[in-house]
Amino acid sequence: MHKFILKRILMMIPVLLGISVIIYTIISLTPGNPGRLILGERASAEAVEAMNESLGYYDPLPVKYFNYMKNLLRGDLGTSWRSGVSVIESIGERFPTTLLLATMDIVLTAVMSIPLGVLVAVKKESLLDNIMTVVALVFTAMPSFWLGMLMMLVFALSLNLLPATGSESFAHFILPALTMSLLSVAQIMRMTRSSMLEVIRQDYIRTARAKGVSEQKIIWRHAVRNALLPVITTMGNNFGWTLGGSVITETVFGMSGIGTLLLTAVRSKDVPLVMGCVLFMSFTFSVVTLLVDISYGIIDPRIKAEYGGRKG
Amino acid sequence: MADERNQTQEDILLDIQDLHVKYNTSDAVCYAVNGLNIQVKRGEVFGLVGETGAGKTTTALSILRLLPQRIGEIPQGKILFEGQDVVQMSEDQMRELRGSHISMIFQDPMTSLNPVLTVGDQIAEAIETHHQSMSKEEVQAKVDHVLKLVGIPPARKYEYPHQFSGGMKQRVVIAMALVCEPRLLIADEPTTALDVTVQNQVLDMMSNLKEELNTSMILITHDLGIVCQMCDHVAIMYAGKVIEQGTVYDIFDQSKPHHPYTIGLFGSLPSLQSDSKRLKPVMGLMPDPTDLPPGCEFHPRCGSCTETCKLKAPGVFQDGETHMIRCHLFSK
Numbered sequence: 228m229h230k231f232i233l234k235r236i237l238m239m240i241p242v243l244l245g246i247s248v249i250i251y252t253i254i255s256l257t258p259g260n261p262g263r264l265i266l267g268e269r270a271s272a273e274a275v276e277a278m279n280e281s282l283g284y285y286d287p288l289p290v291k292y293f294n295y296m297k298n299l300l301r302g303d304l305g306t307s308w309r310s311g312v313s314v315i316e317s318i319g320e321r322f323p324t325t326l327l328l329a330t331m332d333i334v335l336t337a338v339m340s341i342p343l344g345v346l347v348a349v350k351k352e353s354l355l356d357n358i359m360t361v362v363a364l365v366f367t368a369m370p371s372f373w374l375g376m377l378m379m380l381v382f383a384l385s386l387n388l389l390p391a392t393g394s395e396s397f398a399h400f401i402l403p404a405l406t407m408s409l410l411s412v413a414q415i416m417r418m419t420r421s422s423m424l425e426v427i428r429q430d431y432i433r434t435a436r437a438k439g440v441s442e443q444k445i446i447w448r449h450a451v452r453n454a455l456l457p458v459i460t461t462m463g464n465n466f467g468w469t470l471g472g473s474v475i476t477e478t479v480f481g482m483s484g485i486g487t488l489l490l491t492a493v494r495s496k497d498v499p500l501v502m503g504c505v506l507f508m509s510f511t512f513s514v515v516t517l518l519v520d521i522s523y524g525i526i527d528p529r530i531k532a533e534y535g536g537r538k539g
Numbered sequence: 540m541a542d543e544r545n546q547t548q549e550d551i552l553l554d555i556q557d558l559h560v561k562y563n564t565s566d567a568v569c570y571a572v573n574g575l576n577i578q579v580k581r582g583e584v585f586g587l588v589g590e591t592g593a594g595k596t597t598t599a600l601s602i603l604r605l606l607p608q609r610i611g612e613i614p615q616g617k618i619l620f621e622g623q624d625v626v627q628m629s630e631d632q633m634r635e636l637r638g639s640h641i642s643m644i645f646q647d648p649m650t651s652l653n654p655v656l657t658v659g660d661q662i663a664e665a666i667e668t669h670h671q672s673m674s675k676e677e678v679q680a681k682v683d684h685v686l687k688l689v690g691i692p693p694a695r696k697y698e699y700p701h702q703f704s705g706g707m708k709q710r711v712v713i714a715m716a717l718v719c720e721p722r723l724l725i726a727d728e729p730t731t732a733l734d735v736t737v738q739n740q741v742l743d744m745m746s747n748l749k750e751e752l753n754t755s756m757i758l759i760t761h762d763l764g765i766v767c768q769m770c771d772h773v774a775i776m777y778a779g780k781v782i783e784q785g786t787v788y789d790i791f792d793q794s795k796p797h798h799p800y801t802i803g804l805f806g807s808l809p810s811l812q813s814d815s816k817r818l819k820p821v822m823g824l825m826p827d828p829t830d831l832p833p834g835c836e837f838h839p840r841c842g843s844c845t846e847t848c849k850l851k852a853p854g855v856f857q858d859g860e861t862h863m864i865r866c867h868l869f870s871k
Contacts, residue, residue, distance in 0.1 A: 430650040436605055437645075438665040438715065439638035452655045527655055528699040 228524065231534040235520065239513045246509045247299075250502060251292050259496035264308045295502065304506075305499030307492070314503035317488060321472075322507075324394045325484035328477075329469035331404035332411070333462060340412040341458065344419025345451060351424065363413035375406045375479040392481035403480040407473060411465055418461060422454040429453070452526060459526070463519030470515060471508035552723055552755050553579040553602070558616035560597050560606065560779075567829040571597040573779040573836075575616070579723070579772075584749065584756045586770035586787075588763065588804075592825045594779040595759045596646075599725045601626075602757075603643055604633050620723070639669040642716035643725040647732045648709035652700035659696025662686070662715050669719050681718060688751075689714045689744060706737035713745065720752050727759045742769060763808060767791060772861075775801055778826055778836035785862035796858055798866050799841050835867065843868055 262278035263270070283291060298305060304314035347356040366374075382402055383391035393399050426432065427450055435449045472486025485504060492500035524531035560572035572594040579585045587595045600606050602618055604625060618625040620641065628636070645651045653661060662682045666673065673681075683693035689710040700708060709729065716724060726745065730738040746769060749756055758769055766773055767787060774784040775798070783790065783798040790801065797805075803821035823840035826832055832839055838848040847867050856869035 430645060430647060431653040433605060434645060434651045434712070434715070435653070435664075437603055437637055437643045439634045439636070439668050440664060441634060441668075449653050449656070453653070529654055529701045532701065 228531070228534055232517070232521065235517050239510070239517075242513060243506060243509055247296065247502070247506060248292070250505045251295065251498075252288065254496070254498055254501055255288050255291065257496060259498075261308045261496075261498065264495060264497065265311070299506075304503040307500045308497045309492075309495050309500070314499050317500065318485065318503055318507050321483055321485050321488045324482055325470060325472050325477075325486065327400055328404055328407070328473070328482065328484060329466055331400055332407040332469055333466045335404055335408035336411045336415055336465070337462065339408065340415035341419050341451075341455075343412075344416040344458075345423055345446060345454075347416070348420045348423035348427065349446060356420075359416065363417055366409055366413040369410065371406060371410055371473075371475050372479050374409065375403065375476060378402050378406050379480075394480075394482040394484070399480075399482070403476050403482060406480075407469065407476050411462075415458060415462060419454065419458050422457050423450060426450045426454045456523060456527060459522060460519060463515055463522075467512040467515035470511045472504075550580050551578050552581045552621060553577075553757075554617075554619040555598070555602075556617040556619070558598065558601060558618060559614050560594070560601050561612055561614060562607070562610050563612060564610060569828045570831055571779055571828055572601070573831070575776075575779065575781055577774050577781060577784070579755050579757060581722075581755055582753055583771040584746075584758055584769050586766040586773040587757060587759045587776060588761060588766055588773060589776035590761060590825050592828065593776040594828075595776055596727055597779075598776075599643065599727050599757065599759055602723075602725060603637055603641055604628070605637075605643075635669070638665050638716075638721070639719045640721055641723045641725065642719070642721040644709075644712050644716050644727065644729045646728040648705055648712050649732065651712055652708060654700055657697055657699055658703070658711050659686075662696070662711070662718055665715050665718050685714045685718045686711075688717070688748060706733055706741060709733060709737075709741055710744070713741070713748070717748055717752060717754070721754060723755050723757065724749070725757045725759070728761070729758075730765065731760075731762075738765075745769075763804065775804070778831060779828065780836065780865065781863075782837065782865045783863065785858075789859070789862035795862065796856075796864060796869055798837075798864050799843050799868070800837050803840075 260275065260279070261282055261284055262275035266275055266278055279285065283294060286294075295305070304318075306313050307317060310317070343359065347353075347359050350356055379391045379402065382389050389402050390396070390399050391402070432445060432449055435445050440449070470485075472484050472489060474486035474490055476482075477484045477486040478490065485508065489501065489504040489508075491497075492504060524534055555575055555577045558572055558575040559570075562569040562571055575594070575598060577585065577587075587598065589595050597606070597611075600611070601613060602620070602625060606612070613626050616626065620636070625633070625636070652658070656664075659679075659682050662685060663678050666678050666681055670678075682696055686693045686696060691707060691710055691714070695703075700711070703711060709732075713729070729745065730741050733741060742765065745756070748754070758765070760766060770787050772785070773787055773790045774781045775790070776782070777800055783801045789795060790797075793805075800821065803819075806819040807821060809818060821840060826836055826839065832849075834850045835841070835844075835848045835853050838844045841848065845867060851867070853865050853867045856864045856866065858864060858869070
């Protein structure tokens with residue numbers, strides 16, 4: 228198991244390296260003027276030119292990339308061209324918002340969709356099953372910004388229950404998290420359902436029935452654990468994505484998370500900030516994927532054996 | 540065992556009377572069992588023989604009421620277990636019966652164990668389900684005991700099914716079925732998925748355990764060798780009916796009268812005595828259970844088919860006290 232984890236951590240290095248090359252190249256190919264960005268509109272052309280020179284803006288791309296990576300390995304992600312704040316600090320400031328939002332999203336999704344998915348699988352082709360299929364379809368088809376605005380209209384403006392925008396208090400997180408989870412509930416519920424239906428047909432479920440085990444225990448003890456593997460993969464991926472900031476939801480609800488940080492960075496061509504954000508997102512995504520893989524081993528002993536660990 | 544004359548109702552553990560089972564699928568109704576009558580006595584091994592699709596497994600699943608939900612249906616017939624009709628029982632009563640009084644071993648040991656639970660947990664579950672007052676220590680002691688009975692070191696109870704070989708898995712399945720000392724064990728082709736060498740070990744073990752626990756057994760198989768080795772009584776099934784029934788001696792005695800299908804079955808076995816180059820298979824296929832032929836179900840494949848066979852279902856011909864044949868050739 229330890230060997231497996233170590234291997235996976237080492238594998239993250241080429242992944243992150245590859246991403247850094249691609250992003251740095253693309254962003255360097257787009258036009259821009261960092262000196263102007265840093266010094267502002269009223270600075271003289273000479274000063275801007277001098278600034279660009281000192282930043283190494285006119286160096287060839289490989290040299291620029293090499294210098295950037297050299298600093299990166301020293302733990303220096305540079306400073307934002309626009310705000311002058313260090314990139315690490317900006318990310319550190321924004322990340323808790325995104326982390327809380329993503330965590331609430333995944334918890335809400337799991338709490339809503341897994342029991343529902345199990346229920347509709349057990350009551351296959353019942354009225355409830357059909358209704359939930361339609362509901363799932365409706366939510367999948369909804370664009371997130373539209374649902375977000377709808378939620379704001381209902382819960383913030385009409386009912387006045389929750390704040391509409393911002394990220395100052397816990398209450399601010401409820402609407403965006405609910406919006407995000409409602410959109411993935413449909414997907415996860417359908418997935419749990421089909422996975423459960425697959426598992427219920429298995430011979431070992433019949434064996435459990437032949438032992439006289441109650442239907443409830445068969446579902447929760449025998450079936451759900453086997454059915455959860457694909458569900459966890461998808462939820463883990465979703466979590467990885469939202470940790471990288473959900474640009475649309477964060478924008479709609481005016482939250483200052485990683486998503487909006489990256490968006491403004493890209494708009495102003497703030498190269499150090501864009502690079503920092505993207506590398507950070509890739510890093511968190513890789514970590515989450517690793518955690519998902521480790522959780523497989525906990526759920527399914529066969530996979531643990533494949534990882535090279537000795538029995539459970 | 541020899542006291543056949545003293546046979547009373549008490550000796551009969553399971554009495555299936557005129558059982559019909561059908562599967563209502565979306566495009567057709569499948570008549571899997573059509574008027575089955577068998578009696579299983581206490582302590583005996585009853586062999587249920589037939590080709591794939593003869594309705595053997597369906598019969599077994601009916602006894603435990605484990606037919607596929609919504610699709611499987613028992614429209615007619617009685618399954619009396621110790622005098623009580625299983626067909627009429629509530630789901631709660633059934634659950635009490637399953638695993639404690641009637642257990643079942645399924646065909647494929649590879650897939651009949653839950654991959655995410657330890658072997659010990661799965662055996663313990665059978666005990667806990669039926670003896671809720673038992674302490675954890677007692678349950679574990681019982682798990683150890685039953686594992687020893689089937690020849691697995693108790694220390695392996697902490698392992699998962701994927702760490703066991705096929706034969707060992709079947710031993711676990713058998714341990715699970717026997718741990719509550721059921722009065723009836725239904726074994727649905729318990730050795731079909733195993734190597735021949737392992738087959739014999741498992742069968743020997745089952746015989747010994749059956750003696751030790753005084754369990755009756757229904758052995759479902761299509762292997763006549765196993766029948767000869769294990770069974771006291773045999774019923775040969777065709778298209779959901781018993782077409783011939785008797786003691787092993789009745790069935791395996793070539794000098795006695797037999798149903799043409801039984802003769803066909805034996806003819807399709809390789810023999811060491813005769814020097815034939817080819818086996819004689821029973822020509823044709825089992826009839827489509829959604830569209831059974833009129834008259835005798837076997838007539839399209841029967842070498843001795845007459846006009847009557849095509850029109851009228853044959854009655855029962857009783858050859859001695861124990862031997863029964865359902866064929867027009869004898870019931871004149």
